[in-house]
Amino acid sequence: MFSTCSVLGFRGKAWHFLNLSQLCRLFFILFCFFAAGVPSAKERTFIAVKPDGVQRRLVGQVIHRFERRGFKLVGLKLLQVSKNLLSQHYCQLTKKPFYPDLVEYMTSGPVVAMVWEGPNIVQTCRMMVGHTNPAEAHAGTIRADFSLHVSRNVVHASDSLEGAQREIMLWFDGHDLLKWDCIDQSVTSEL
Template structure:
C-alpha cells in the first residue's frame, strides 16, 4: 500500500477509515471525512415528544422543564399551550387501554391545560427520558425532572416518548408539520 497524501491525509489512512473502501487519489479525503462525520451526526439527531402535564402547569414548572432541555442543548421545534379533550388523550395513551389506571390517567390528563413540545437533538429520545426520570418518585433520583418535582406516581409532572417510534406517533398526534420549525 502506498502512502500518497491527499490534503494531508494518507490514502492508507483513508482506506482504514472507510473500512476498505479505496478512494481515488484525486479525491479530497478531508472533505470526504468531514461529509461522512456530518452525515453520522445528522443520523444521531432525533426528535422527541415531551409534554408538561396539568400538575406541572398548575405548579408553574413549565419554564423549569424548558430550561432543563435548553441547557442540555436541545432545540425546541414546536410547542403549544392547550386544554385537550379526553378523546385526544385516549388516542395518545392508546397503548395503556385496558390497564387498571387508564381511566384515572385520562381524567387527570384532561383536568387542565398541558404544554406539548417537540425537542430536537442528538439521541433526544434516550437523553430526554434520562432527564425526565422514572414514573415512580421513589425510584427516580434527584437531579431528574421527576426526581426534583414529582409528588406522587400519578401526577408526575411530565411525559416523554419512550422510543423513536412512539415519538414519531405522538408528534403526529399533537402537531402538524407546518407547526414545527426546522
C-alpha cells in the same frame, strides 16, 4: 480538576472532599453526557408538561433543562387535551384499571406539548425525565426534583424513536414544527 469541579458547581479542593449528594450529581451529569454518545443525525422527541406541572408553574424550569442540555425546541403549544386525543396517545393503556383516573388527571388542566430536536434526544430525555415513579427516580431528574406522586409526575417523554414519531404526529400538524438554527450552532459552524 479544580476548574471542572467549580464549573459543575462542586466546592472542594479534591474529589475526596465531595459529599454523597455532589458525587451523585457529578455521576448523573457524566452519565447523561456519555449516554448521548457520538452526535448522530438529529432526532426529534415529544415531551409534555402534564397538568400538575403547568398548574405548579414548572413549565419554564422543564424547558430550561432541555435548553441547557443543548436541545432545540421546534414546536410548542398550550392546550386543553381532549379525551379523544388521550385515547389515541394512551391506546395501549385503555384497558388498564387506572385509565379512567389518568384521563381525568390529563383533562384536569392545560398541558404544554413540545417537540425537541437533537442528537440521541429520545434516550437522553428519558434519562433527564427519570423513572415514572418519582420515588424511584434518580436525584437531579425532572421527576425526582418536581413530582409529588407517581400519578402526578409532571412530564411525559416519548419512550422510543417510533413512539416519538407517532406522538408528534398525534399532537402536532406539520406546519406547527419550525425549522430554524440556534445562533450558537450557526456561529460555531461558521468559525
